[in-house]
Amino acid sequence: MSSDTSRNSEEKWFFSLFILTLSCPLLFGVALAPEDVFCLLYAGPASLVWGWVVVSFFTLFVGIAMAEICSSFPTTGSLYFWAAHLAGPKWGPFASWCCAWLETIGLIAGIGTQAYAGSQTLQSIILLCTGTNKDGGYFAPKWLFLCMYIGLTIIWAVLNTFALEVIAFIDIISIWWQVVGGLVIVIMLPLVAQTTQSASYVFTHFEMSPTSTGISSKPYAVILSFLVSQYSLYGYDAAAHLTEETKGADKNGPIAILSSIGIISVFGWAYILALTFSIQDFSYLYDPSNETAGVFVPAQILYDAFHGRYDSSTGAIILLFVIWGSFFFGGLSITTSAARVVYALSRDKGVPFSSIWRQVHPKHKVPSNAVWLCAAICIILGLPILKVNVVFTAITSICTIGWVGGYAVPIFARMVMSEKNFKAGPFYLGKASRPVCLIAFLWICYTCSAFLLPTYYPIDLETLNYAPVALGVGLGLIMLWWLLDARKWFKGPVRNIHSENGKV
Template sequence: MRSQRFISRGWSPLTSSRKRGIGNPMWWGPQHGPTSPEREKEGIDSETGMAEEGQRGGYSRLAGDEEVATASGGGGGGGGGDYDERKLRLLGYEPQLKRNLSLLSNFAVSFSIVSVLTGITTLFGTGLQFGGPATMVYGWPIAGAMTLVVGLAMAEICSAYPTSGGLYFWSARLCSHRRWGPFASWLTGWFNIVGQWAVTTSVDFSLAQLIQVIILLSTGGNNGGGYMASKYVVIAFHAAILLSHAAINSLPITWLSFFGQFAAAWNMLGVFVLMIAVPTVATERASAKFVFTHFNTENNAGIHSNFYIFVLGLLMSQYTLTGYDASAHMTEETKNADRNGPIGIISAIGISIIVGWGYILGITFAVKDIPYLLSPDNDAGGYAIAEVFYLAFKSRYGSGIGGIICLGIVAVAIYFCGMSSVTSNSRMAYAFSRDGAMPLSSVWHKVNKHEVPINAVWLSALISLCMALPSLGSLVAFQAMVSIATIGLYVAYALPILFRVTLARKHFVPGPFNLGRCGVAVGWAAVLWVATITVLFSLPVSYPVTKDTLNYTPVAVGGLFLLVLSSWLLSARHWFKGPITNLDG
């Protein structure tokens, strides 16, 4: 019979519960058993249950440090499956998912979700409108460097707590306060999972729209009587894409590992093919001066401040560089999780920065007339990068079929991005429901015979479909909803980092991957960057502001916060005490 005890920092499955005095349910934070001279002698703070500064402690010390060190070959991690499973048990969870992912597979999931082909392609028009080449060429490395800072801070925490819950579990562990720990976990978890659903919605809806453009160009283009699919057809495309993603994610993890690695390779090769082929084929190419210095101020949005324009242009970069928390959510299925999970996060960001910048440079050399590329009267109906591809091949060969094939390469990359997004969503839903935080939790955390959380997979697909339905009534409403994809996720990223550099600054015990003395400084830089982009991306994107031009991001994010807060005050505070163990008692 499985017990449902709340995880305590001081609890270990290797230690008698009667000896530790935790036979009854309790909050798993600071107070977890009687004070004892032995605990004080070991350097354990009787008030927090954590090691004092300079002492080894935290969950490892109190949960059997000697066993962990033995399993990991001296405490360095990398001890294989037995070590991974023991460490997961020390964190309070019985292994239920099949641990079959390598470092490459873990990296591939995050890399294919970041997917520079997806983000840059779908928002290339935004980059052109707000600043143009200069904003994209210089904004990308700026956003990339700060994203890497956020990723480093997350990776350090991931190494200490490699569980599928990821961010919300980290917040609960790091917020060492018996009242606010569960709330921190609740807030982080809901921002994380809703942000992930919004990412999946926006990615798959972007693919549906790209299919619409491909059909339009294949049938003659906007100026040649081409077929423009209606919004109902686009939703049908979106539903079919989600259905296929759910079906693929119902397969055993070995299949997902294969698809993930293939997706990463496709993204990498696709970038190199497009960044070379498109500017090479184009009969007219932009000069290096245009690519590196031209700053477009003709945005038709009533915005004239160069700094303001540059900031809005950063959205393309920051939207693309998100979703890398997937490596953390896949750690319960990853070998040597406390090393490979963090490396998966960092490598996905780092490689994306490099190949993404190359993609931006290559495509921008094929850009000539920015106003025409953004015009809804062009052949692609205003889809800027599709028009770039189409014109490049048409100018040389008299036909844009080559450009359509290039769009097909992008479409495949976006498809795999959505597939990996559902993978990450489902693991988050599995973990969150395992801890009793979701309605019908007992349903969503069940796994099938292949050790796949299949109910969570289909839940993620269904919710992502529902989030796209507002597009039938108003694109403004839809854009407001999916705006949570960037800011909502980054808020979830920042919360555990904030707790790590404040409440847990003295008692945080890093895993094999750690930043040493730089950890706190990196953490603060990450928190400040997230705070900055949260404000900047909430600013109006057009003047005068009307109901159709209003930036609904603060409304959507604020609305989500109010819903999460209300649910906590009215209900969850009475029963949600943070992550709970599923170990046999």
């Protein structure tokens, strides 16, 4: 290979990494997701701002642990392959089973988080385009909100079934949308706002809202205020998948993972700071009689800034559309990933009726049945929107626990395995491996536990966090299937399990 060809390959890889990282739905989810409505309310701006820093710090340990594993398996980006190989012949199938199902649950719920966030942003756009909540603007009722949620899910499924070429083109659009739109929000919002909060307010102001949340314990409020950061900082394992067919994958894989965490951490903090510095009246953000009906904090912050400066909400509508586009791109990307994981697990007979879900469309060469299975489950998850107001909390919790929980399996296996059995790649932690893995594993356990907590008090049918119920039933059935039947025949990713350092 000539030096020019090698250089072009490296440039192409870095550009692909940049696309993947910045088209990741988590970037705008960082500070603009519906979860931010509650996390800011629990303990005020300081807890939200510093929470992002704390979560970024511990997430780096998770990324470093995964980077070492990725370096050992440079051509196989599958989490459940990593788990199967690291756990060894005896425990490999069980580790692979747990990891694969956690990842599947997390990705499918991830589609729902983007569909909900996109629908809520669209709800705010419609409201401001028709007026405001104060002067007769149209606020989409629950049935229409559910229709938007279902509509987005179906659009993503259709595109993933029939328009892979279009998706490739959308990926290019996505990076410019994210970069330009993100920079415009971060730079313009504080400049447009008539007044900005002081640094002491943003970095030191702690304010609880016990009358709204029912939570009077400061430590508990801080824990809940961290949720938006914990929800946002994952998905970086996807960057490692780009390295499977690139030169120097054992080096580029770790770079991809750690670069993703770094970029998301910096961009995310910038978004949070732009929002918090631009707050005009903290208590007014949650007033159900305000211009945006008090349901979407970023929409009210944008409205206050542009209407206060120009006596018009046009600027706010445009930036909300930028945010909506980010959720659209994110949902499309997660649908692709979810379908691939379901297809891979079905290929290894790990999903009921696997013969159906592993079928590939004869013309478009995509696992279309797996795509529509993911879409159908996502729609079912969203049906409670008609009756309860905590659907997003439940879906977000399921998504985070599944996705991040999937990371815990290979990390735990790496931590307890004999060092002589680990074939190190160029990115090797040596004696630091076990301490890093231990911190990463404990942080993941804490994160999963935090998302099982009630987020409102008193607890009733309207405020209950349904994630423990849904996960308890789902994971219980999966484990029961393993004990009664699957353990007798499931061997993990059988096509790759005998590979060494990821080379078949």
